[in-house]
Each structure stands twice: as structure tokens, then as C-alpha cells.
Amino acid sequence: MEALRIHQGLVCPLNRTNIDTDQIIPKQFLKRIERSGFGQFLFYNWRFDDEGNPSPDFPLNAPKYKGASILVAGENFGCGSSREHAPWAIQDFGFKVIIAPSYADIFKNNCVKNGILAIQATEEQVQTIIKKADTEGYSLTVNLEEQMVSDSEGFQFTFDITPYPKEMLLNGWDEIGVTLTYEDKIKQYELAR
Amino acid sequence: MQTPKNIVQKVWEQHVVHQENGKPDLLYIDLHLVHEVTSPQAFEGLRMNGRKVRRPDLTFATMDHNVPTRQRQVINDPISKNQIDTLAQNCDEFGITLADIHHPDNGIVHVIGPELGLTQPGKTIVCGDSHTSTHGAFGALAFGIGTSEVEHVLATQTLWQAPPKTLNVKVNGRLGTGVTAKDLILAVIGKFGVKFGTGYVIEYTGEAIREMSMEERMTVCNMSIEGGARAGLISPDQTTIDYLRGRRYVPQGEAFEQAAESWLALATDEGASYDDVVEIDAAEVEPQVTWGTNPGMCIPVTANVPSPEQAEKASEQDEIKRALEYMGLEAGQPISSVKIDHVFIGSCTNSRLSDLRKAAAVIQGKQVNPSVKAIVVPGSFSVKLAAEEEGLDQVFKEAGFEWRDSGCSMCLGMNDDIIPSGERCASTSNRNFEGRQGKGARTHLVSPEMAAAAAIAGHFVDVREFTAQEVI
Numbered sequence: 001m002e003a004l005r006i007h008q009g010l011v012c013p014l015n016r017t018n019i020d021t022d023q024i025i026p027k028q029f030l031k032r033i034e035r036s037g038f039g040q041f042l043f044y045n046w047r048f049d050d051e052g053n054p055s056p057d058f059p060l061n062a063p064k065y066k067g068a069s070i071l072v073a074g075e076n077f078g079c080g081s082s083r084e085h086a087p088w089a090i091q092d093f094g095f096k097v098i099i100a101p102s103y104a105d106i107f108k109n110n111c112v113k114n115g116i117l118a119i120q121a122t123e124e125q126v127q128t129i130i131k132k133a134d135t136e137g138y139s140l141t142v143n144l145e146e147q148m149v150s151d152s153e154g155f156q157f158t159f160d161i162t163p164y165p166k167e168m169l170l171n172g173w174d175e176i177g178v179t180l181t182y183e184d185k186i187k188q189y190e191l192a193r
Numbered sequence: 194m195q196t197p198k199n200i201v202q203k204v205w206e207q208h209v210v211h212q213e214n215g216k217p218d219l220l221y222i223d224l225h226l227v228h229e230v231t232s233p234q235a236f237e238g239l240r241m242n243g244r245k246v247r248r249p250d251l252t253f254a255t256m257d258h259n260v261p262t263r264q265r266q267v268i269n270d271p272i273s274k275n276q277i278d279t280l281a282q283n284c285d286e287f288g289i290t291l292a293d294i295h296h297p298d299n300g301i302v303h304v305i306g307p308e309l310g311l312t313q314p315g316k317t318i319v320c321g322d323s324h325t326s327t328h329g330a331f332g333a334l335a336f337g338i339g340t341s342e343v344e345h346v347l348a349t350q351t352l353w354q355a356p357p358k359t360l361n362v363k364v365n366g367r368l369g370t371g372v373t374a375k376d377l378i379l380a381v382i383g384k385f386g387v388k389f390g391t392g393y394v395i396e397y398t399g400e401a402i403r404e405m406s407m408e409e410r411m412t413v414c415n416m417s418i419e420g421g422a423r424a425g426l427i428s429p430d431q432t433t434i435d436y437l438r439g440r441r442y443v444p445q446g447e448a449f450e451q452a453a454e455s456w457l458a459l460a461t462d463e464g465a466s467y468d469d470v471v472e473i474d475a476a477e478v479e480p481q482v483t484w485g486t487n488p489g490m491c492i493p494v495t496a497n498v499p500s501p502e503q504a505e506k507a508s509e510q511d512e513i514k515r516a517l518e519y520m521g522l523e524a525g526q527p528i529s530s531v532k533i534d535h536v537f538i539g540s541c542t543n544s545r546l547s548d549l550r551k552a553a554a555v556i557q558g559k560q561v562n563p564s565v566k567a568i569v570v571p572g573s574f575s576v577k578l579a580a581e582e583e584g585l586d587q588v589f590k591e592a593g594f595e596w597r598d599s600g601c602s603m604c605l606g607m608n609d610d611i612i613p614s615g616e617r618c619a620s621t622s623n624r625n626f627e628g629r630q631g632k633g634a635r636t637h638l639v640s641p642e643m644a645a646a647a648a649i650a651g652h653f654v655d656v657r658e659f660t661a662q663e664v665i
Contacts, residue, residue, distance in 0.1 A: 016515075017508050018387055018487055022626040027605045031259065031272040033233035033279050035340075045628045050614065074508055076388040079421065079487075080626060081605075082323040083231065084339035105391055105423050106323060106337055113341035163215045164353065175341075176244070179349045182211055182219060186247075186351060189210040189221055 001115045003172030007096050008141045009069030013130040014059055017074035021107060024078065024086040038085055039092030060093075064136040070097045072129050077118075078107025087114045097142050099149070101126050112165040115172060117144060119159045128155065144170060197462035200428050201359045201394045204334045204459065208317050210351055217355040223316040224333075225346050226302050227254040227289065229280040230607070231321030235344035236283040247350045249288040253311055256280060257301045258607045260294050262570050262597035269609065287347075300573020300599045303327040303541035307411065308575055310440025314429040314456035319346055324541050324623065326417040329426030330410035331433055332459055334394070336423040357394040358468040360422070364399035366475040371657035373551075374409035375543060375621070375640035377401065377473075378416040379481040379491045385471055387489040390422025393469065396461060397427050401475040407436040408547045415542045416623050419488040428460035482528050482653050483625045483638040485516035490625070492528055494643065494655045500524030519627055520635050521615070529653045531637070535618035536567035536648040537630075538594075538641055540604035543621035544572030548641040549580050553588040555645035555656060561593030562651030568595040568610070570602040594648070606631050619647040 029041040046058050054061040060068075071090065077100040078086060087110045090098070098111065099119045111118040119142070121129075132138050132151065141150050144166065150156035168175065198206075211219040225248075232254075239246070246252060259273040268274040277294065284291035292298035298305055303324050306312040314332035319325060321343040328335035342352060362381060382389075395417050402410065410427050417425025434453045437443050444452045479493035490513075492499065498517070501510040501524065517524060522531065538544070538552050549571065561567045569589050571577040577599055580586055586596045603610040604622035606629070612618045614633025621644050625636040639647065646659040 015508075017512055020487070020624075020626045022605075022624065022629050026628050026632070027607050030230050030607065031270070031276050033237070033276055035234040035237070045632055050632070076391070076421070079387060080323065080418075080624060082321060082337035082339055084234075084321075084341060087339075102388065102391065104388075104421060106339060106418075110339035110341065113339060162355070164217055164355075175353070176238075176242070176345050176348045179219070179345065179351060179353070182349075182351075185211045185219070186221070186349065 001172040011133040012065040012068035013133040014073045020080035021086040025089045038089035042089040042093045075101040079104040082106045197465040199461040199465040217353040224318045225252045226320035230258045238344040246287040254291040260600040304572030310443040323418045327415040329414040332429035360393035361467040361470040363472045364401040373640040374412040380478045382420045383491040388421040390420040395422045395425035408545045534616040537603040537620040539570030540622035542623040552641040552645040556592040567648040570597045
């Protein structure tokens, strides 16, 4: 997993609440057995019309958000199905950071495992960013070590993250490799039952 | 005297392998259920790193999401077939027991776990599927995980988990006649919202819960995730023990009685506390119908579709507007006036024998409305067989339902069972998200009884009055 310390990138706003993982990646794309290549299907039913043409009103299709790497959305982002294809698609499309007022538990976990930083901001901070992202070229700098989000106009805020996922993201650890160093403990537990 | 504990705390403490400052707990997993959609990349990860499955004996696999519900032998979509074949190869390579699509134990993962007695009180149970919360009905701590975590459990039989906050959903009093477990859980999500359970494990308590059968309890726990909670459980009692006795994977004879004693001891202690409590009065719950695009957007069948102006926040008004547009509904129209094109009775929420019995009782001697296409998809082979032994298949077929083989089917349409764009389905499943049953499909979540009644009437009807009413 790629480590993430400081990231600067273009912001793409998606001002909707309760965006479920069925929207992030619809079921017809869950049949692949690979981990890669899901970006082309991200938000498929919103991004494309019935004929497969890009829907002009959908933010991810707007030329000014092309190349964005920070996705900003409304509360309860990633609710519903546990499909990890959702963060895979988000990452494969080019996003490294998500900012929203709240996330579904399983989705947030899945993000950490893939090196995606899901920042919990306040409703107000999110709305401020969404407004500012109207201006073409609006970008943010995210410093995970200092837990700080800032732009070039002096807007900034700090965010909370618990130590374990922070450490995981900063170091890009292979969690299974770490856990296997606890093999003795696991064995002991099994023997004691 | 010891401090009273709730069941979540008790089960948690029994499974902590390791604790250290600044880290979540390392939690042991007793049962890992696997299906074809969320596992291939996990097995591939093991192979790439030269790792083994640590405890194949605690791992059990089935195929359910992609399986055809008619002509089981023929999987038309080559990508679906590849996913199915890949699971078979992986189970073979790593020594995992698999109920493949022809195996008598095959069925929806959350239906067969309890059926076989794999699901037991006090176990930690995971699966790469958010509806793993279903198994909480037995007093197991059961939750959905992503594919990276599937790989982690396969390799280590553990997960790093922070102890969850606990939430008591207290259901006071009893449900009225014609009001089901499905109506209760929809009403709970409707009242408290689709994220009230985020960060919590729910314990459902109260008279209405105690009176429920195991199958009804599974329906309630199944939809915990639609309220944001990864897990929702119910303390074991005599109903739990009676359901499990004699099932294949539970201890037998004297060993069962000993196990039963330890299971009952897991129940939440008198006076135990939770991080939070919410309450609902069961008597006030009416049969529910969802009108929108998430499970919290539900109303009693007697009510009218809401309007955006009823919401306070701009973001909520927006959401209602978008949902009405997607669903093709007018604010203020009675939900009972909404005509339907399809009925789906099935899914891990409502496809068990008692669900089919209740639906069959509603349609007995009646005919499906000519404008409606209705299917029944039993949750497992064994449910299908049991239903056929009782003649339920005949009741459904004579009424004009299609009687299918088991699988996840139209709940999410990963097989051929898809609702065409713009068409409307009364569904006993758990998610009414946009595009869930097919791109542009409009899903209304209801109980099996309400779905059956709607199939006959061609529109939503109050099942409490349905049997008395002349069908037009």
C-alpha cells in the first residue's frame, strides 16, 4: 500500500448526502475478479446516461474537475453494501482523499486498507469547500502528519483521526504482515480455549 | 458483585487476543463465511504473498449473488460464471468447505449459516457482506467486512477492531396484528434515520423482540446496517436454543445442553448499561412501504408520499426532491395509490420458510393482478424443499407467481433477475437504492405479506384490511 503524508490536489465537489456504495459502483461491475480497473465504472449510473454518454451535469464530467484527487461529499458517504470495489473505483479514478461530514463504518475501514484518507470535517467546512470549489483550479493541501487541511487563501482546519489508521496510512503498511508478527499470541489464544 | 455487562461487552471480552495502547484490539474470529463476489481478490492476495488460509475449518463458502434462479446449470454471463468458477477453484486450493450451486446446502449465505447451525450465540462471525448482521439474531457478534479484511481473516483468523459503542434499541409493547418484523425494522430506521447506528453495535430488546421467532429476529438484525450499525444482536433465550437444537453443526446430546447453558449466560445482565438508548412503541408501528431511495424513506401504508417542504435542512429537501423524481412519485399522493409492475419475495431479509408461509396465506385462492409479474425466490435449497413439502409452491404457482431456485436474485440483480428501467417493484429485500434492482428500477421495500397483497391488488394495500376487502 502506498504511504500518504502530504497531498495537494484539485477538489471535486459532490454535494449529495447518503451516497451509497451501489451508486459509487453499481452491481453489474462487481463480477470481475481483479482488484484494478474499476475507475472507469465509478458512479457509472450518475456519470453516464442510458446510451452510455457522459451526463453533462455530473461534476465528475465537468472539464474543470478533470484530474481532481480530492472528493468532497455530503454526510453518511459510502453507506450500504460492504463492497470494497467502491474504494477501489474511487482510487483507480484518481482520488486519494475524501472529505465529508460522516462516513459509513465499513466504507471508512475499507478506505484505510487501500491508503485512501477519509477526512471527517464539519458540515460547515464541507459546505465552504464545496462553494470554493466552484472556482476553477481550486485545490487543497492535506497534511496527515499534522492533521491539517488548508488552501492558498488562508482557509484551514484540523481534523481528528485515531492513531492506528493514521499510522497505517503514513507508513503504507501491509496489515496482514504486521498481524502475522502476533502469531504466538494467536496460537496461545487458540490453545487456551 | 461484578459490574453488570451487556452481551456485546461479554462476547468482545471473550475474543480479545491482544491489547495494547494506541491500537485497536486484536479480535479472534470464530466463523468466516465466504461468497463469490467479495473473495476472489482476497484469495489472489494470499497467493501473491505465499500465504495460507489459517483455519479452513472455521471458514465456510457458498455461491449466492450470481447464481441463476432458473436453469441453474446455465450461467449466461461469462463474467458471472468466471466468478463462480474462481470461488470453486479457490476453495479447492485452500481446503475450504464449499456449498456450490448444486450442493443441497447451497443458499444465501445469511440463510444457510443459521440453517446449518454454523451460526451460534457468542461467536464472532464475519463475511464480506454487509448483511452479516443477520446472524446477530442468535446473540453472535456478526458484521460485514471488506475484501482486504476478508484476506486478513483468511490469513490470520483475526481482525484489528476498536471496541464498539453499544446502542440499545428498546421496542416497548407488542406489534399489532398484520404488523411484522420487517415493518418494525423499517419503522425504526424511518424514525431514527439511516445513520443512527453508525459507530455502534445495536442490541434489540423489549417485549416485541422476545415474542419473535428466530426468523423474525433475523429480519430485524439483517437491516441493522441500513440504520448504519455494522452489527445488531439479540440476547439468546429459549427461542434461540429451541431453534438450534439438532442442527448439523451445533454440539449434540449432552454437549448441546452444556453449550445452551453457556449461551444463555451471554444474555445482557440485569442493570447493564449502553452508550445510548432509543425507544419505539411497537403498538404504533403500521405496515410500512418505502417511497424513496434509501430504507429510511418509509411511511405507513395508510400515509401519503412526503413533500420536500416537510424537511428542515436544505440538503434533506434536496434529497427528497431527487428521490421523488427518481421514483416517479408526486408529493402528497397516497402510497396505496401507487401501481406496481413487479413483486419480488426473497433475499436474506425475507426468504425463509415462515416468510413464504405468511405470503402464501395472503394469496391463497387469489390471482396475481394481470399487470404484475411476481416471483418467489426461496433463501436456500432447504427452504425450497421444505416449502414444496408443504405445498407452498403450488399455492404460489396457482396464484400466478413464478417459483424459482434459491439465491440473492432480484435483491441486487447480479444474475439475470433485473427490473427494467422505470418499472416498479414491491420487494421484500433490504435496499431501495437507485439502480439496486436494475438501472432506473424503482424499488419499494415491504414485508412478505404486504408484497403478496400488492401482487394481487396491483398496487399497495393495507394487508390488515386486505383479506376482508374485495379486490378490484
